Structures are given as structure tokens and as C-alpha cells.
Amino acid sequence: MNNTTLLLHTGLEKTGSTSLQETLFLKHPQVHYLGKVIGNEHIQKACLDDISYRVLNPVLWDLDKPMDTEATLSLFHESLLPLVPKDRVLMGSWENLGHKTTENHLEMLTRTKAIFGACRIMITLRNPLIQLPSLYLQNLRGNFLRQNNGWMDSETYEDIEGWYRKCEMISKNPLLNYSECIRSSIEQLGRENVGIFLFEDLQENPNAYYQSICEFMGIDPEMGVSLTQDIHSNPRLSEAQLAYMRKTKSSLLGRMLHSYSSLERRRKRMEALLGGPPAKVVLTEQLIKEVSDASRDGHRWLVEKLDLPLETHGYPL
DSSP states (O other): OOTTOEEEEOOOTTSSHHHHIIIIIHHOTTEEEOBOOTTOTTSGGGBSSHHHHHHHIIIIIOTTSOOOHHHHHHHIIIIIGGGSOTTSEEEEEOGGGGSOOHHHHHHHHHHHHHHHSOEEEEEEEOOHHHHHHHHHHHHHHHHHHHOOOGGGTTOSOOOHHHHHHHHHHOTTSOSSOHHHHHHHHHHHHOGGGEEEEEHHHHHHOHHHHHHHHHHHHTSOHHHHHHHGGGOOOOOOOBHHHHHHHHHHHHOHHHHHHHHHSOHHHHHHHHHHTOOSSBOOOOOOHHHHHHHHHHHHHHHHHHHHHHOOOTGGGTOOO
């Protein structure tokens, strides 16, 4: 593989991305990892370093502005590429890259090829009827602690239907456009350069799942599987924590006290409620219909053209 080729892992969210980022991508000696680096939030987008961010920003994120191709190429070749050993796979992983419009996804691919010469994509899918409730709980907890999600305004809690409606309004980050992004990636890059994996396979056979990812990446699978043995799942939101969020929203005094609490104080309060059964949230019947209708055609294409076993795992078809 040309070592300037950029391999992009684009998520999806709630498909085990953090585990990959913390172990396989970051620690495998045959990978030069540009981010997302967990704990590196002092660098924008949690990139490896400032140089990586400056090269990647116009390529992956700042898509509304024209890219200065000459300047970005110069920065890449003069400042970033000399740091990349020739035997390493150059890669980045940001799970929200899988939530782009088709137009922005194509623009990202075009810019990636312009700077890196070639691009490869890998993505992990998950049944959206199960993935979306999990993503909702993650968003809910993150906003409760930081109150920095624009879709929540100053609210401390939102039910899943309200959350979904607000996400729908953010048209630049569609939740269910992944099938179209995969299709356009194959058209632009070729099937051999697009790796598609299923979260359900990870649940059933983790070692086989990680081995298949390593094989697509072109890195030593035995070493990769060994690295993933130390994975620890993030604790799921508990029923007690969810009840506390609802209670906070229902009380004027509770909302006021929460708004003046520091991030550390909010964290400690949530950690004290961590035990007990995990929170359980399911899509409403109306949302099941809407999500199924929105994703069905794309899933059928993935089954018919790529022979993915989505029916086995209950994906809307």
C-alpha cells in the first residue's frame, strides 16, 4: 500500500469505535494513527497533534469552505508525512464521519484523494432499531454533564422521540444515510477499498471480528487480536442515572442547582448512581416505522449488491 493512502474509519457511533480507537488503532505498531485519540481533547477533534488537525480539518470537516489544495498539500508533505514511517498504515477514526450527507461525503472523498493520493474507507454498521436508543442514551448523558449539545438547548433531559426529532433537523449530520455513503464510496474508490463490518459479528465472535478488520487494514491480525483482549466496555447509563436526569428536569430548583454545578460535581453525582440495572429505552412504534422506512431501501441494496446478512440480525428490510 502507498503509505500516503489515508484509511478512514467512519464509525458508526455505538458500534465499538472507542474500543478500536483505544487499542487496535492507537497501539498497533503497524499503524500511524492520526486520531481520534481518547483523552487528547486539548487538540481539536482529538487529533494526534496540531499538525494532523491542520492537515485534516479542510479535508474532513471544514467542507463548506473551499480547500486551499496547494497549501494543504505542502503542509502534509513538509510537516506530517516525514513523521510517518514508510511501513505504517496511515489512518484516522472519527465515528461521526459516518453521519454525513451524500454530498459532503463525496466532497470528503474528493479532498482526501487530492491530498493523500488515495483513500480507503471502513465502517461498522448496527441495526438502527437497537443502535439509535444506545446513541440516544450516550447523547443524553454527555449533554447532562456538559450541556454543550446544540439540539438540547439548556435542557437536562429529553425523551427519545424529542431527541430524534431534533436530530432530524440537523440536516448536515443525518443518522441514517450510511447506506448511500457506502454506495458512493464503492463507486468512487472501488469495492476492494471499502470495508464493511457488522457490530452483531463483534457481539457473536469478537476475535473473528477484529481479525477481519486487521486483514482489511493490512496489518498483523494476530497482534491486533491480542491488543483487543484488554478492551473494557464503557459502563452503560443506569436506570438510577436516567431517573435522576428526569427528576432534575422536573424541578426548577433541581435545574438551577444543576446549571451552577461544576463538571466535576456533575460527574461525581452521576458516578454515585452508576450501580443497578442498565437503563432501558426503546423506540416508540412511530419511530420504529419511520426509522424502518428511512433505512429499508439502503439495507436492501446492501443485501442484494454486497450480500451482507442483515436479515439475520433483524435490520429493517
